[in-house]
Amino acid sequence: MQRSYQKLVVWKEADDLCVYTYEVTKLLPASEQFGLVAQMRTSSSSVPTNIVEGNSRTTVKDRRKFLTIAASSLDELHYQYHLCFRLHYIDQKTFDTANDRIQRVGYLLMKFRSSIRPSSLPFLPS
Numbered sequence: 026m027q028r029s030y031q032k033l034v035v036w037k038e039a040d041d042l043c044v045y046t047y048e049v050t051k052l053l054p055a056s057e058q059f060g061l062v063a064q065m066r067t068s069s070s071s072v073p074t075n076i077v078e079g080n081s082r083t084t085v086k087d088r089r090k091f092l093t094i095a096a097s098s099l100d101e102l103h104y105q106y107h108l109c110f111r112l113h114y115i116d117q118k119t120f121d122t123a124n125d126r127i128q129r130v131g132y133l134l135m136k137f138r139s140s141i142r143p144s145s146l147p148f149l150p151s
Contacts, residue, residue: 030080035133039073071098092138
């Protein structure tokens with residue numbers, strides 16, 4: 026059975042970005058295992074995780090709060106990719122791919138967040 030969040034395009038894209046980040050971080054130096062690797066994996070997994078958590082909330086305020094957290098984690102991840110590029114841990118193509126994915130998820134998050142209205146919330150029987 027598919028969960029409701031799995032139908033969201035924004036979640037699918039964020040999930041793909043997370044998997045991509047895990048693959049990229051396998052290539053970083055061993056000296057970064059407890060630095061950038063851990064931070065990038067945490068940031069990247071925080072994005073789809075907060076989309077899931079926000080999607081399960083029953084108030085507009087709560088849903089938007091978790092999507093804002095997801096967007097903040099996405100910004101963190103963007104900086105971490107930028108830093109990896111500056112330190113020559115990743116090449117231009119890897120950075121560009123990550124940047125494109127991050128931009129797409131950011132756009133989808135913004136659109137999803139702005140679409141949340143009281144009428145879009147699920148009906149929960151009392």
